[in-house]
Amino acid sequence: MTNPSAAPVSPLRSKGGWGIRRILIAGACGAMLAGIDLILNFWPLGARGSVGFVARALFDFSRVLFVLPLAGFIVGLLIAAGIARWRRHFRRAASSVCAIAAIPVCIVVVAKVPLFDPWLWYAIANGTRFEAMAERGPPADGPKYAVVEISDVSTGLVGVNPAHVIALIYDESDALGLEPPERPSIWQTRSIWPALGSTPIPRGKRLYGHLFRVDIFT
Numbered sequence: 001m002t003n004p005s006a007a008p009v010s011p012l013r014s015k016g017g018w019g020i021r022r023i024l025i026a027g028a029c030g031a032m033l034a035g036i037d038l039i040l041n042f043w044p045l046g047a048r049g050s051v052g053f054v055a056r057a058l059f060d061f062s063r064v065l066f067v068l069p070l071a072g073f074i075v076g077l078l079i080a081a082g083i084a085r086w087r088r089h090f091r092r093a094a095s096s097v098c099a100i101a102a103i104p105v106c107i108v109v110v111a112k113v114p115l116f117d118p119w120l121w122y123a124i125a126n127g128t129r130f131e132a133m134a135e136r137g138p139p140a141d142g143p144k145y146a147v148v149e150i151s152d153v154s155t156g157l158v159g160v161n162p163a164h165v166i167a168l169i170y171d172e173s174d175a176l177g178l179e180p181p182e183r184p185s186i187w188q189t190r191s192i193w194p195a196l197g198s199t200p201i202p203r204g205k206r207l208y209g210h211l212f213r214v215d216i217f218t
Contacts, residue, residue: 019095022077026099029070030106036063037111041166042118044151060155074100123168123207130211134170143172147192148211162217167192169204169212176204176212192216 040060046052081096110116123130134146149168155161169176169192175183180200192201192214204212 019092019099022080022095022099023102026073026077027102027106029073030103031110033063033066033070033103034107034110035116036066038116038118040155041153041164042122044153070103074103117207119166119168119213120207123209123211123213127209127211130168130170131209134172142186144170144210145172145190146170150192165216165218167214167216168207169201169214170210171204171212172210174206174210176201176214177206179203 036059040056043056043059045056077096077100081093081100084090084092084096114120130146130148133148134144147167147169151166152163153166154164173184175187180187180203187201190201191199202214202216204214207213
């Protein structure tokens with residue numbers, strides 16, 4: 001005879017006591033935190049005082065509002081793991097530990113896997129236009145080279161966090177993917193903009209084809 005008072009078993013929790021739901025929630029939180037950073041590294045500041053500038057500043061501030069509850073969630077998981085361990089519910093304790101570990105793992109995966117980088121998809125979508133810009137550049141004897149776009153994606157408080165500028169550079173020689181000392185001599189005369197002077201262009205990250213992303217912190 002079926003006991004009508006028996007509660008249904010959640011599909012996200014096995015009979016052994018594994019709390020799958022908390023692991024999924026923690027992983028989603030880690031992915032969202034990394035996703036916010038990816039968006040901010042793609043969204044340029046825009047003109048000071050403009051709607052876009054204000055909207056981005058509010059979005060930047062939202063990280064603080066997100067991190068504080070996430071820290072409380074982690075503390076709650078630690079307490080839950082301790083209680084479960086004391087009650088000898090080892091699988092519940094392991095679930096809380098796995099949930100905590102899922103946060104940094106998902107952060108690293110979203111931050112490092114190129115599939116999640118909006119700059120990659122931007123480069124693919126505009127690859128033909130960027131190549132045409134390099135073609136229209138000053139004639140050169142060697143491979144085509146052109147700085148096709150520069151974006152200020154600085155975050156945080158001015159004067160506290162360093163300015164962060166991203167330059168998209170078309171380099172047919174692919175030498176931008178090397179460290180500055182390993183490049184041909186012609187690179188000694190190249191600069192992204194006059195403010196950098198003779199400072200060597202940092203090593204770039206290949207996005208798509210001959211298009212590279214260069215991160216500059218000043």
